[in-house]
Amino acid sequence: MKTTIQKAALRGATSLTAFALLCGTAHAQDAAPQKSEEAASDDSNVIIVTGSLLRRTDAETASPVTVISADNFEQRGINTAAEALQRLSANGSGTISEGWNNGNNFAAGANAISLRGLTVQNTLTIVDGMRMAMYPVADDGHRNFVDLNSIPDAVIDRIEVVKDGASSTYGADAVAGVVNVITKKQVQGIHANVSNGISDHGDGSEQRLDLTVGHGDLETDGFNFYVSGMYRKNEEIWARNRGDKFNTGYLGNICNDNGGCMKTPTRWYAFGVNGDGSLGGSTIPLAPLVAASNAAGGNTTPYQLLNPDCAAFNSTPTSLPASASSSGRYGNVCSADLKNLYATLRPETKRYGFAGRATVKVGEKAEAFVSVDWTKTSTYSQLSPAAFPNATPPPSSATWASVVLPVYVCSAGTATFVNNLNVSSGCNAANGTLNPNNPFAASGQTAIIRGRYDKPQTVETGARSMRVQAGINGTFGSDDEWAYTVGATASEVQLTRTSRNYLIPQRLADMVATGEYNFAAPWLNSQEVRDYVAPVNRKVSTSKLWQVEGTIQRALFELPGGSLQVAVGASYRKESLDDQSANPQNDAAPYDRYFTINAVGAAGSRNVKSAFYDISAPIIDQVELSASGRYDKYSSGQSNFSPKFGIKIKPIEQVLLRGTWSKGFRIPSFNEAYGLPTTGYANFKIDCTTYAAYCASHDNNNYVSAAYNIGRTGTGNPDLKPEKSTSYTFGAVFEPMRNVSFTVDYFRTKIKGIIGGVSAEDQDAALDAYLRTGATNAVTGVTIRPLNPDPDNLTAIANPGFIEYSYNNSDSQVVEGIDFGANISYDFGPVTWTSNLDASYLIKYELTRATGTKERYDGSLSPCDYTSCSGSPKWRGSWQNTFTMGKVSLTGTAYYTHGYDLASVDYSGVKGDCAASVGASVVEYDDGTPVKCKVGAQWNFDIAANVQVSDNFSIYANILNAFAIKPKFDPSAAYSIFNYNPAWGQANMVGRYFRLGAKVDF
DSSP: OOOBSBOSTTSBGGGSOHHHHTTSSOBOOOOOOOSSHHHHHHTTTOBOOTTOOOOBSSOOOSSOEEEEEHHHHHHHTOOSHHHHHHTOTTBOTTOBOGGGOSSSSTTTTOOBOOBTTSOGGGEEEEETTEEOOOOSSOBTTTBOOOOGGGSOGGGEEEEEEEOSOOHHHHOTTOSSEEEEEEEOSOOOEEEEEEEEEEETTSOOOEEEEEEEEEEOOTTTTSEEEEEEEEEEEEOOEEGGGSOTTTSOSOOTTOBOTTSOBBOOOSSSEESEEOTTSOEESBSOOSSOEEEEBOTTSOBSSOOEESSOOGGGGTOEEEEOOGGGSTTTTOOEEEEEEHHHHHOEEEOEEEEEEEEEEEEEEETTTEEEEEEEEEEEEEEEEEEEEEEESOBOOSSSOOBOOBEEEOSEEOTTOEEEEETTEEEEESOOTTTOEEOTTOTTGGGTOOEEEEEEEEEEEEEEEEEEEEEEEEEEEEEESTTSOEEEEEEEEEEEEEEEEEEESOOOHHHHHHHHHHTOSOSSSGGGOOHHHHHHHSOOEEEEEEEEEEEEEEEEEEEEEEETTEEEEEEEEEEEEEEEEEEOOSSOOOSSSTTSSOSSOOOOOEEEEEEEEEEEEEEEEEEETTEEEEEEEEEEEETTSOEEEEEEEEEEEEEETTEEEEEEEEEEEEOOOHHHHHOOOEEEEEEEOOOTTTTHHHHHTTTTOHHHHSOEEEEEEEEOOTTOOOEEEEEEEEEEEEEEETTEEEEEEEEEEEEEEEEEOOOHHHHHHHHHHHHHHOOSOOSTTOEEEEOSOBTTBTTSOOOEEEEEEEOEEEEEEEEEEEEEEEEEEEEETTEEEEEEEEEEEEEEEEEEOTTSOEEEOTTBSOOHHHHSSOOOOSEEEEEEEEEEETTEEEEEEEEEEOOEEOOOGGGTOOTTOTGGGBTTTBOBBTTSOBSOSEEOOEEEEEEEEEEEEETTEEEEEEEETTTOOOOOOOSSGGGGSSSSOHHHHHHHHHOSEEEEEEEEEO
16 A cells, blocks of 8 residues: 655654645655564554665654656656756756767766756665666766666656765765655556657657556465567757757857957868957868878978869868968868768667566565566767877877878878878888879878868767665564664666777878878778778776665664664665776887777776664654764775754644754765876866967967867876765744645755865966966976967967876855745646746855865856866756646646856856956957857746546646757857757757657556
């Protein structure tokens, strides 16, 4: 029998946050079976709420808990657990949404939320109260998390979210809270759900099919088992199929009222002309350029097209004006809009899998179960073609300054590198032929070539998740005064990441020496040549976890308010990670590595022994105290005790007051402790007013004047210590009348010893010294590694390419805010109206550096280091209104995310000072004025309708983003990759979306 949490007069639902209320009828865990009808009746309301070990007769806990039922998914037009959790107002900065899975992120193919904006690593996701194996690839190369895509949606009963520190119950990683996905206990009959969807752009189609079959009734048969299968497919969305600003890499036509225009960045366009006539975009085109060269790898003639057929390279013939010719170096070129040609804004995604569960009564006092699930999630995304020349990533970055074409080529040709240039040898007039790729070969002149591989880089991921769990719970004793649970689980996630069309410089140089690679008509290259210069890179990473756990509980004695209950437990788990580098260091042959595949990797294993307790003391009818604690000991040497205390006060039936105080911790991830060099990228722009001499040494050309992505490379540190946190909440629930309730909860979390990288001060000091003097190690613990030299000024100091550092425990942070909720339900005769409001306000997000410097992130684009510049909005919320009339229901849900300042404070930006933040994420026009200082609020509105045609058949329709609200133009977010913020604007980018489905139940 299931018991309803939502009750009248502050029973259960009113002690939860408002989002729990919008679930309509949310269900708590089922009671253990009893030996008689009377006993069953007396115990029919026994539940276990996430965040507590105790079996209780109501859902009122001191911690704020949000419950999302499976019915609520359907009511809102949401069909995955990942999407439901992404829409939570408590999901803050650092979330990994679908919009990030475009080949640009470390954890491609994954989905995870960040409660309180404390990043995904501080939000613990569990299934049926037990842990799962982590995603094998860490967020930003060092933060571990559980992938929400690995959870089978069709068998979810509800999701309980504890928005409070829960390390005292669950151990490490629960600093910000816990997401507990609770699967269905029993299913009877046959249940099918099928739907199709498509955007109003005619793309992004979706197909979904679920089929679940179950048999048996626990109450009458003493058993139940079910199996479920599911299939999902979401078509990719290409940038070229969206509107202006989102479908092109050219931004030179975006201008202000004074005639100042944006400069086209180098990432997504080749050879553009900015509004002021200067050269914009990259100077590495799809259609290669060649020039006669000298011994230093510089050009001695202007660049010319190797093949003037621009159309063959998906490019446009362009005659550059003198103002964009870089002092005559470039004239007739082929311009290319790389974003329009190649970029995906949403990857193709396929998910399929199965789940099953068998539950049986064991005698009259116990119940046992075993469950298993298997899920495969695959994604495909695409990037622009690889450029040459280029550089390999840290460690031991090898720079290829210029690709030199020899005069003669032959089958015996060999290639070496000297002073960052390829040197071809072994061929001469006697044994070779003139190089067909070198138009200057007949005059005995070497040449240099600038271009790209002719196929786009692609990233495919395939994550296979397997999980098995078993447990037994029951009671014993003369009066069943003892209750126990014993559980075990094992899970594994295996991720295969396949990268195609990534170049290896040594191999391309080999083909240059032999003449086997055709630069003039690359489409004629054989597959054998392609497999040599750009072999498929396939990386398999695996994480594993197994856990056993047991608890025992009983009431010790009576207090004026009820029984004092105590539960104790113990747990043992082992977790391991094997994530070898896809592009490892190669000191013997530094050029025999991929150009741009990250070297990230980590491996290790550890076990954790834990003991814990939970106490509930109802002092009087109006006051209940609670205390819990957990001691964890890691085989890697760390140990920690995490206590928690709570209080509930109900002075009158209409008011409930609650509060908690807790300690938490997070040990270093495998990547943070032992990881190989991991490189992420951030926007960077050199201020030519401050560094006039540096820019002058480059003739103030596009190489130094344009914004570009600078690498930030972190390396594991085995001496790291755990992060330690202190959290507290206090709030109130008000129910002035039946079916009307309001909630408010204040939260605050402080974390000391934050594991992070280089500070803004150290980064600025290191870059300043480099740009002024070329010093690469001016700041202790920070190394600047240069980019490729300026091809037009080879003797000048090259632009900084990478900032290298080790992870450290130097900083602390404070996050505080307020959650609000409201619920109203009213019958208008045949129509029932239910309205639910859920909102979260971020008061403060402050980081304190080891030097004492404070950085405020709330309401800004920061922290870029933790969120990839997706920001920390002050407000997030949703408002749902459902109208039900008989067998028809109609729901409208509005979603809101507040705007933010575009300064990246952790990259030296100044919130509120737009001019001072230019170059620190704020983008400027060519007249020096900022393009945008702030981005406005992002709205969305979804409509969902359901018609119960018969007892066995229903149809439903969804219109998502019903008003076709576009994403806010944001040239700063996400390192300027998309021109919108994928964390908050992904649903808007998709456009208006239509879905039609049907459900069959027998």
